[in-house]
Amino acid sequence: MKRIKYVVALILTLALLGGLGYSVIYGLGEDKSGSLSSIDLGLDLAGGVSITYEVVGDETPSKEDMSDTIYKLQQRVDQYSTESQVYQEGSNRINIEIPGVSDANTILEELGQPGNLYFIAQTDANGNENYHYSSGYSVDADGNIVMDENPQFGYILDKTLEELQAEGSIVLSGEDVAASQAVYQQDSYGAQEPVVSLEFTDNGAKAFADATTKAFANGESIGIYYDGEFISVPNVQAAITDGKAVITGMSSYEAADNLASMIRIGGLKLQLNELRSNVVGAQLGSDAIRTSLYAAAVGFALIAIFMIVMFRLLGFSATLALAFYTGFMVFLLSAFEMTLTLPGIAGIILSIGMAVDANVLVFSRIREEITAGKDVDAARKNGYNKALSSILDGNITTLIVAAVLWFLGTGSIKGFAETLILGIILSMFTALVVTRFITSVLYGIGLQNPVLYGKAKKLNKIDFVGKRKIFYGISCAILVAGVIAMSINAGAGKGAFNYSLDFVGGTSTTVTFDKAYELAELESGAAADIKAAAGINELQIQTVTGTNQVIFKSTTLDVAQREAVENVLESKYNVTADNIAAETISGVISSEMRASAIEALVIALILMLIYIWIRFKDIKFGAAAIVALAHDALMVIVSYAFTRLAVGSTFIAVVLTIIGYSINDTIVTFDRIRENQHLATGRKELEDLVNGSVTQTITRSLFTSATTFFTVLALYIFGVADIKAFALPLMVGVICGTYSSICIASPIWYDFKTSFKNFISKKAEKAENV
Structure with a gap:
């Protein structure tokens, strides 16, 4: 039973x-959408665009201004995707993520420099026009209609914004608008018509009253200028002194709602500067999945x-x-x-x-x-x-x-x-x-x-402590070889490491071609075409082994240059936009990335030292673990020097992941030493204790390393370029972490333990002699 x-x-x-x-x-629901298909995908998987803005100026913006700016930017990007996110980073930065969009370059161009909405008087104080209407053609002396050489349509500025600001022709900015919404009101015939209702702040109401009084007297208009173009140029039909106005003449409620939305979200209080932008093709994401x-x-x-x-x-x-x-x-x-x-x-x-x-x-x-x-x-x-x-x-x-x-x-x-x-x-x-x-x-x-269930095979005790100098020597030799490799690369002008854009700034364009190209073909073909299209002189090429992907690195490219590169790749190499990913990072981001990497490493080591000290009640365990972790971190860093893999944001994750993995392995051995420590009464017994404890746990260490290595190897074999760049040094780290846990950490603890005892004994002997 x-x-x-x-x-x-x-x-x-x-x-x-x-x-x-x-x-x-x-x-299990009616839509038959499993958990796997309902997971939200980031930009690198769904494709799209991300931008990091920084507030212009040295002063830290207030929480209210940042919150207001984020809110209005969110409204602004919602038109591109309902999955868009706008969030604050630090005290003065704003991140925008718009996944799933098909024309990311256009979005970057449209977003431009957020916060530019102005109310502009038609004429200046001297009666000169600030803007005019262009139909794209003119009438010559004979009365013939002649198309302009470069025809422009609609209202056109005659002056720069800086000139208009200096002479006082910009009567209001977006931040002077308190509210903007589409509503219905009765027209002169009693019918309902859609209009845009505006309310101004106290300062805005006064300025608008002065501007409308002048415009009404002269029969002029006040143009609403938003991100490089006029979105409305209404004629002033009365002096408006109560801080409230309506814009009539809307063709439909939808048109009124769109105009109201642009006015509402255009009034950002903060001026923003683009620090970083990233455009990812959807095909790259689907390949990664x-x-x-x-x-x-x-x-x-x-x-x-x-x-x-x-x-x-x-x-x-x-x-x-x-x-x-x-x-x-x-x-x-x-x-x-x-x-x-x-x-x-x-x-x-x-x-x-x-x-x-x-x-x-x-x-x-x-x-x-x-x-x-x-x-x-x-x-x-x-x-x-x-x-x-x-x-x-x-x-x-x-x-x-x-x-x-x-x-x-x-x-x-x-x-x-x-x-x-x-x-x-x-x-x-x-x-x-x-x-x-x-x-x-x-x-x-x-x-x-x-x-x-099986039985544990009894292993002969291995003399790890006795051979520790050999192990130390092997590690030192590898580190010295790494330093030499870094020196050679630096002397050749390549740099000690192959720093990615995360660390030096610039634009990286990842392209998936329809076939694999040799480096020589790329240099004479695609690379030359990209340099000509973008108007640049230098371009670094990095092929991804086992794939058709190629990474092109250059100085920072603007939107027009990115589009030119995309066009030449599409026209000459049959590469669709879905197979092109572009990322731009400023030097500000790069310097902060290096600082944060060091900060994260130091903080992680200190916290782990404290935890091990508390758990094992012996700081020598913690000190030995930190030495072993430093060993693993240096080994991974050296692997970047040897392989010339790009040192970027994944570098930080790799180093810290290996530290976390290695300390897990080391602690198992230390735990066995602690368990057996009562057996050691002298130096010889302590040496046998360490050797026995490491031998007892070596099978477990090798088994765990094997299973972890299998998964990382699978990542490297099947993964896309970014995954391969993560997996290769991780495999090196798994091997080094296992080696240090077995051959470095415990012998180091033994040295600390015996050296400390010898130091105390000598101090005591010296005190007795005195």
Whole structure:
């Protein structure tokens, strides 16, 4: 009867997993839209445009002005996409994101410099016209109609805005408008007509009264000028002194509503300057989603095979739990309405690999218990109890890194941190709850033979401490080689590192051609055409191995130059706009990116040192961990020098991710040292303790590294250019992190421990002699 209960539990578990998978893919509602399809996609996946503006001036703008500006900009960009977002960054910056738009360059041009709305008098104080109406043609002396050479239509300014401002012809600006809306009013025949109703601020009311008094006396108009063109030029039919006015003559209510909207949202109180803009083709995003799904599927399959082969029934339990983890992750991304970005996908797939780590910790402990003679049931319970401390410490330290990324990062880095945080929390839940439940169910239905669970193989103790100088020497040799590579590159004029636009500023254009080109072909063909179209002299070319993607880097290109580049690519190389992504970053953003990278690294290291010190009650553990982490960070940095990968925003995420991953690995070993520390009474015993503890955990370290490496390798094989740039140094970091956890961290702790004791002994001996 009891076994039947577990059989029913297993059936329900599999049914729940199937239902979760169905809801993720197909959904359960009437629209049959699964969680996967309902996840909000960021610009890099959906395509579109993003802009970062900075308030002009040295003074920090008030919260009210920033809030008002954001509100009006939001109204302004809503016309392009209902998914548009406008939000504040820091104290004086505003980010605009407009996903899913098809003509991003046009939007950039239309947005221009926000906040330019003016009411302009028709004539100046001397009676000279400030603007005139142009029909595009003129009548010559013979009475013939002659088209103008460069015909312009509508009202045209005769002076610059600066000249108009200086002479006082700009009577009002947008900020003087308190309200603007479309309404109906009765005309002279009693019919309802659409009009635009305006209300002015106190200062605006006075200025408008003076302007309309003059205009009415002279039979003139007051033109409303918005972002480079007149949107309305109404004649003044009376002096308006009460601060309220209406604009008549609207062709329809829709026309009145559009005019009212432009007046309302054109009155920004702050002048903004564009710092950064990014245009992404939708095709690049769809390719990223497709290839990332391939990577996730391949990574999942490799992990499942590895876990089942190595841990047998326990590995099967972990595979089912990992399936639950993946489904929960997609469901929560949809439920929390988190915006998924390209680095976010990388964070999810990376967390899939790291999610196995807690299971490996538990399973390794269970097999040790079985080897020690415990029955399977007792081994399962002891395994979870003994592994709990390491799981919590390892995941909390990784959470610290992810939290630092989230608080200090922006844009894509913040998106990566969000999915990593969610993944870490979810991985602990699935390992400690879901896997444990599935294992209990399988045990309950009768799968209790120890052969199904395996035993830990007894390894000969390895002398890591005795060989530590060799390990230190290997690391130093690699670092020295890296410094030499940096010096050679710098001497050749290439720079020590291949800094991306995130660090130096400029425009990067990523193009997906219909075939792969050799570098020589690109230099003589596309690159030459791009330089001619944009009117630039220098252009860097970076091909993406295994794809048809090419990245062109140049000085900052304006909208006209970007369009010229896009046109030449479309006309000569059959590249559609969907396959072109352009990003522009100013030097201000670049210098701040470098500073934030250092700040994030230092803060993460300090917080982890404090946590380890508190948990292990010995600062030498924390100091040794920091040395090992510094080692890993330097190794990753050196890999950038060797490979010449672009050092940009993903560089920060890579370094901090490796720190989080490596500290997780190191803490497991330190936890075993702490557990065995009571066995050491002298220097020799301490050396044996370290060697024994590292040997006991080496299998677990290698298994965890293998599963993480599988997922990152899948990312590199199937991913698009940005994913490859993230995955390659991450693979280097996984290898270095494993090496440092086994060969560097524990020997360093041993050196700190013995050196400190020797220092105390010498001090005591010297005191006695005195």
